[in-house]
Amino acid sequence: MGEAGGSSGRSARTRDRDVAGRARNARPRDGLGRPLPYGAEGVARQPEGVVRTPSQSVAEAQELLDAGKPFHAHEVFEDAWKSGPKGERALWRGLAQLAVGLTHAARGNATGGARLLRRGAGALREWTARAGEPRPYGMDPAGLAAWAVGLAERVEGGAADVDARAEAPRLRGGS
Structure with a gap:
């Protein structure tokens, strides 16, 4: 059977899995979340499923945005969206969409970036x-919405x- 993934030795049927056995792509990623070849040095990924306070989520996402890593900030917002109170999920989902929209725009995907x-x-x-x-x-959601548009x-x-x-927008104190 042919090999997939270049020199990594992964067969076409082998899938990357996390410790719980769920399919997870283990390829390294660059600062905008683009997959790099196996074995390349990438940017550390954000751990998934972390429960943070809302203030911790905002602070961590802002640090990532300031570092030019909106894809990673999106993952922080996604954790808040999934773990937060039901009444706040739309807020965190909107913030995640802004971050991934910036990601796509920075990758050169004008259509997808603008849409998100x-x-x-x-x-x-x-x-x-x-x-x-x-x-x-x-x-300032109104200011962030104006920044995004x-x-x-x-x-x-x-x-x-x-x-x-x-x-990168300023999450607190205007954009």
Whole structure:
């Protein structure tokens, strides 16, 4: 049978699995979450399923955004979305969509990036209107939504080479 994965020796039927036996891609990733060849040196991945306080989630995601790692920030927001109170899931999902939208824009995927940025902006606006909470955990959802729409418009307008670090929003205190 042929080999998959280059020189890694993995057969076409072998799948990467985590300690619980779930399929997980173990390929290393770059700072924007793109898979690299097996054996390459990548960026440490965010652990999945970590339960953080909302303030810890915001602080950790901001550090990752500031480091130009929006894909990794998306994973932090996804953990908050999955583990947080049901009434806040739309907030965290919207933030995750902003981070992954920035990821796609920085990867050069203008269509996907703009679509996710707009979707995340809409989710934040809807959550704020429904929850009546203008600044959850010190964040500014309205400002983040405006940032996302502005970046989506620039990306759709042909903005070249989106730098994830330079474009990173400020989660607290304006974007």
